Structures are given as structure tokens and as C-alpha cells.
Amino acid sequence: MDIKWKRPTFQLDVQYCIGCKTCMVACKDKNDLDPGLRWRRVIEYCGGQWMPLPDGTFQQDVFGYYLSVSCNHCDKPICVEVCPTGAMNQDENGIVTVDQTRCMGCRYCEWACPYSAPQYNAAIGQMSKCHLCRDELEAGGAPACVAACPTRALKLAEFDASRLESDGHKPIAPLPDEKFTSPIVIIKPHKMGKPVNSTAGIIANPEENNDA
Amino acid sequence: MHSHWSLVSFTLLVQSVVGNVWCMQLALFFNGGQMDSLYFKYQSIVALGLLLLGLTAAMAHLGQPLASFNAARNMKRSWLSIEIMTVNLFAGVLAIMVILTFINPVLLNQLMMLAVSLTGGVALFAMTRVYLLRTVPAWNHAGTPLAFLGSALLLGAILFTVLLNLFARTMNIGINIKQLAISHNIAFIVASLGLILKILAVKMYPIQIVIHSKSFLRMQPVMQTISFALWAVSMLPTYSSGHFYILFSFAAVVLVTGEIIHRIQFYNSYHRVGL
Numbered sequence: 001m002d003i004k005w006k007r008p009t010f011q012l013d014v015q016y017c018i019g020c021k022t023c024m025v026a027c028k029d030k031n032d033l034d035p036g037l038r039w040r041r042v043i044e045y046c047g048g049q050w051m052p053l054p055d056g057t058f059q060q061d062v063f064g065y066y067l068s069v070s071c072n073h074c075d076k077p078i079c080v081e082v083c084p085t086g087a088m089n090q091d092e093n094g095i096v097t098v099d100q101t102r103c104m105g106c107r108y109c110e111w112a113c114p115y116s117a118p119q120y121n122a123a124i125g126q127m128s129k130c131h132l133c134r135d136e137l138e139a140g141g142a143p144a145c146v147a148a149c150p151t152r153a154l155k156l157a158e159f160d161a162s163r164l165e166s167d168g169h170k171p172i173a174p175l176p177d178e179k180f181t182s183p184i185v186i187i188k189p190h191k192m193g194k195p196v197n198s199t200a201g202i203i204a205n206p207e208e209n210n211d212a
Numbered sequence: 213m214h215s216h217w218s219l220v221s222f223t224l225l226v227q228s229v230v231g232n233v234w235c236m237q238l239a240l241f242f243n244g245g246q247m248d249s250l251y252f253k254y255q256s257i258v259a260l261g262l263l264l265l266g267l268t269a270a271m272a273h274l275g276q277p278l279a280s281f282n283a284a285r286n287m288k289r290s291w292l293s294i295e296i297m298t299v300n301l302f303a304g305v306l307a308i309m310v311i312l313t314f315i316n317p318v319l320l321n322q323l324m325m326l327a328v329s330l331t332g333g334v335a336l337f338a339m340t341r342v343y344l345l346r347t348v349p350a351w352n353h354a355g356t357p358l359a360f361l362g363s364a365l366l367l368g369a370i371l372f373t374v375l376l377n378l379f380a381r382t383m384n385i386g387i388n389i390k391q392l393a394i395s396h397n398i399a400f401i402v403a404s405l406g407l408i409l410k411i412l413a414v415k416m417y418p419i420q421i422v423i424h425s426k427s428f429l430r431m432q433p434v435m436q437t438i439s440f441a442l443w444a445v446s447m448l449p450t451y452s453s454g455h456f457y458i459l460f461s462f463a464a465v466v467l468v469t470g471e472i473i474h475r476i477q478f479y480n481s482y483h484r485v486g487l
Contacts (some may be wrong), residue, residue: 043487069487078347084293085282102282105275108292114347114486125275176486180347209487 003137007094009159010146011186012068014172014193016153019044019066026148027070030133037119039130040070040145041209045174045194047201063192063201067175068154070145071096071117071130072183079109079118079129087127088118094159094184097131100124114176115183116209159184173198216479218273223339224367224475225266226299227360229259230332231368232375233306235402237329239372239395240322251387253313254379255372260306262371267303295338302328302335336364350483355417358409359478363471365406369399370464377457400447403467407440410474432470439466 019042027033027040046064053059073096079088080096087103090096098118103126109118110127121128133143141147146156157167169186171178172193194200203209236255271277283296305328312324340357376395380387387395414433439462446459 041487078345081289082292082345084284084286084290084296085279086285087282102279102285103276104279104282106273106292107275108290108342111482111484112345112347114484116487120275122275126279174487176347180485203487 001138003093003134004140005093005137005156005158007159007184008132008137009073009157009184009186010070010143011155011157011167011188013153013155013188014065014067014190015188016151017042017066017068018151018153020150022148022150023068023145023154026144027130030144033128034121034123037121037128038209039117039119039128040068041116042205043067043069043174043209044204045201046204047194063190063194064204065172065190065192067172067187068145068149069115069175071132072115072181072185073132075182075184078112078114078181082108082112084108095132095134096129097134098127098129100126100128103127114180157186159186171196173201174203216476218269219479220472220475221269222266222273223360224363224471225262225269226302226339227336227364228367228371229263229266229306230302230336231364231366231402231406232259232371233325233328233332233368234365235368235372235395235399237322237325238398238402239391240325242394242398243391251379253310253317254383255375256306256310256313258375259371260303260310263299263303263306267299270299291338291341291344295335295342298331298335298338302331305331336360345484347486348482348484350481351478353417355413358413358416359474362406362409362413363475365402366410366467367406367471369403369406370467372402373399373460374464377460396447400443403440403443407436410436414474432473435466436470439463439470443467 021042024038024040024042028038031039033039044064044066046062048060048062050058050060050062073090073094075094077088077090077096080090082088084106085102085104087099087101088096088109089099096117105120105125105127107120107127110116110120118127118129120126133141133145136143136147142156146154149155160167164186167186168188170189170193171183171187172189173196175187175196177196232255236252236259240252271280274280280296283293286293287297309324309328340360343351343356343360345352373396376392376399380392380395411433442459443463446456446463
């Protein structure tokens with residue numbers, strides 16, 4: 001069934017993301033995900049320090065922001081490239097999905113994806129991932145995470161590569177370099193956003209994003 | 213990263229069989245094609261058995277093994293798909309060789325061995341490419357193909373030597389002393405090359421043995437070098453068969469254990485860019 005979007009993409013305004021994880025919960029609820037499966041994850045990235053000055057005062061460069069991350073339905077999806085069975089596939093709208101009639105659960109896509117998008121569902125022995133709530137798109141709606149975001153930080157947009165700069169897109173740490181998979185996502189950075197590959201900060205909530 | 217015992221078993225078994233086949237090829241060539249075909253019968257049966265064991269181990273890694281028949285669907289882009297098909301092709305060609313040795317051993321010749329050697333080489337190449345992922349810098353460098361090729365040569369030579377002594381000395385299959393000596397020397401030279409490649413891989417890319425490694429495990433390359441020296445010593449003419457068996461057995465156990473440890477370290481060193 002057709003959807004009205006030609007190349008739908010997530011648009012995240014990091015300035016407005018408060019890290020509430022409503023998007024994460026909405027995704028788990030809508031897709032009935034088992035514990036440990038996180039098709040959408042909220043990363044807390046922070047760093048900086050307080051530096052004492054000679055006059056007894058302090059100077060600080062502390063920063064922190066949240067990134068809501070899921071599959072970016074990349075232009076060069078490495079998961080589709082490496083999948084031996086062709087289970088990982090990309091449709092005419094650029095949405096990457098798993099065909100579970102073919103997936104043999106080798107987890108090779110999990111090794112490869114720099115966004116941890118494909119996730120192994122141990123209950124069925126196959127991979128699973130964000131499918132942009134295609135069923136909602138077909139019904140004229142929005143993905144569950146987008147609909148649930150209370151601050152409207154997360155939106156659905158029509159991707160247009162020629163308008164990326166004017167849309168204010170700028171990837172920030174801890175996202176990986178876009179050269180690996182050419183992700184289709186629009187990131188409006190936080191004012192304290194650090195450049196990709198920066199080691200200025202750390203992921204402060206790894207236990208919320210690692211496999212169960 | 214999830215448990216990788218099945219992949220350690222699969223990769224080491226396949227690589228040892230590829231190396232073993234190459235040693236058989238060289239032995240046949242340097243012995244002027246005069247090797248008793250019964251010898252090849254036993255070697256190839258064992259090789260096929262180990263290869264099938266490796267494939268079984270690989271299936272244990274899958275969440276849905278019954279869906280593995282779909283694995284040929286993305287041979288245009290996926291090196292894993294190519295690896296699965298080429299390893300199966302290698303097994304098939306090896307199986308044909310085994311069948312030929314039973315039906316008509318006279319048909320077993322250098323061309324047949326060459327076909328088996330080439331398919332083994334292609335399977336090894338595909339296996340190496342699986343791990344050269346652009347998003348996994350820990351594996352995406354020349355150290356990986358060096359280590360895999362080194363393992364194939366080292367383990368293949370050990371397997372060849374073990375089977376050579378097991379079958380040639382305990383069964384009357386008509387191999388003379390000269391052929392035996394040539395075969396031993398071939399195996400030792402192949403193993404030497406394998407060890408050199410492994411040392412190069414470790415020296416050029418030390419991350420492979422540093423991560424999750426304790427001091428005992430850091431001794432692994434040293435232990436392998438010492439045990440390899442013992443193998444060399446055991447081949448001196450001054451040593452009797454009994455001494456050879458003792459020294460070579462010790463060397464073989466240490467070398468194979470070192471390979472298993474190194475492969476575990478390889479999988480433990482997995483590190484991907486991004487989140």
C-alpha cells in the first residue's frame with residue numbers, strides 16, 4: 001500500500017529533547033517488544049568539567065544533551081548489504097525492514113550497523129528493527145515515537161538532500177560519521193553539540209542502551 | 213558480543229581443512245604424483261568429516277538454522293552469503309574426491325587435487341572478507357587476512373602431519389620412507405610460513421591480543437614459538453620415532469591451543485564505530 005511520503009525521515013531537534021524516553025516507551029508499547037529490545041533508544045551524552053582559577057573561582061564547560069536514535073533507514077544501509085539471505089531489504093520509500101520469512105538469525109547485520117538498529121529477538125531467533133511504523137504511515141498517521149513526543153522534538157519529515165543545510169542538519173557526537181552508511185535523518189543540533197568523532201563527552205546511560 | 217564458540221569452531225575447522233588440503237596437494241606434487249591413493253582416501257575422509265563438523269558448528273550459531281537455505285540469496289553483495297556457498301562448494305568437491313577414492317582411486321590425480329585446493333582457497337578468501345567490515349575497525353585491516361591465512365597453514369600442516377603419521381605408520385598403505393620424509397618437510401615448511409604470518413599479524417595489529425588478555429594469554433605467541441622450535445628439533449635425524457612423537461605431540465597441543473586462544477581473542481576484540 002502506498003504512503004504519502006516519498007522518502008520519510010525522522011527529524012530530531014536536539015535542543016527540545018528532554019530525554020523523557022516517551023518515544024522509547026511508545027515504540028515498545030506499539031510493537032509489543034520484549035524486555036531488552038529497544039528499537040528506539042535515548043542516549044544521554046555529557047561531559048566537561050569544573051576548572052579552578054587562580055583567584056579561587058571556577059570556570060566550567062559542562063554540557064549534556066539527549067539523542068533519540070532509532071534506525072535511520074540509510075541511503076547505503078550496511079545491514080542490507082551484508083545480509084546473506086536478503087531478509088534485510090529496503091522498499092521504494094527507503095524504509096529498511098526485516099523479512100522474517102527469510103531471516104536466519106545470523107546477527108551479521110547487528111555486527112555491522114553503527115546505530116545498533118537491528119536487534120536480535122531471542123524469542124523467535126531472528127532480527128527485528130524499526131520499520132518506521134509503516135502501517136501507521138499507510139493509514140495516514142505518524143510513527144508511534146513521533147506521535148508520542150511531548151515536546152515535538154521528534155518529527156517525521158520528507159527527506160530532501162538539497163535542503164539539508166537549510167533544514168539545519170548537523171550530525172553531532174556520539175553519532176558516528178555519516179560516511180559509513182549515509183543515514184537519512186535530520187539532526188538539528190544542540191547549541192553545545194560536539195562534532196562527530198569528538199571524545200569530549202561520554203554516554204552517561206550505557207546500561208539503558210546495551211543488550212539485556 | 214554474544215557467545216562465539218560456534219564461530220571459533222567453524223572458522224578454525226574450515227581453515228585447518230583448507231590448509232590440510234593444500235599440504236596434500238603439495239605432497240602429491242613433490243612426490244611426483246606417486247603417493248599411494250589409499251593415503252589420500254584416509255586423509256580426505258577425515259578432512260571431509262572435520263569440514264562437516266565445522267558446518268554443523270556454524271549452524272549452531274544461527275537463531276533459525278532451518279532458514280539457512282536462504283543464504284544464497286544475496287551473493288551479489290554479501291560476503292557472508294558467498295562464504296556460506298563457497299564453504300559448501302568446498303565440502304561438495306571434497307566429497308566428490310572421497311567418493312572417487314572409493315569408486316576408482318586411479319581417477320584421483322593432480323587435477324582433482326587442484327580443484328579441491330582452489331575451492332578451499334576461495335572459501336578461505338570469502339571467510340576473510342566477512343570480517344573486513346568498514347564499521348568494525350578492530351577487524352578491518354590487513355592483520356585479519358594474515359591471521360586467517362596463517363591459521364590455515366599452521367593448523368592444516370599440523371592436521372596433515374598427525375594424519376600422515378597415524379595412517380602411514382599404523383596402516384600398511386605403501387608409502388615409502390622417502391615419500392614420508394618429503395611430506396614431513398612440506399608440512400613443516402607450510403607450518404613455518406603460517407607461524408610467520410601469525411606473528412606478523414600480531415606484531416602489526418597488537419590490539420588483537422591486548423584486549424581481554426591476561427599475562428598468561430600474552431605469553432601465547434611466545435609459547436607457540438617455543439613449541440614450534442620443539443617441532444623443528446623433533447625432525448632432526450638424530451631423534452628416534454619415539455622422540456619425534458613425544459616432541460611433536462607436545463608442540464601440536466600447544467600450537468592448536470594457541471590458535472584457539474588467539475581466535476577467541478579475535479572475537480573478543482570486536483569493536484564497532486558508532487552507538
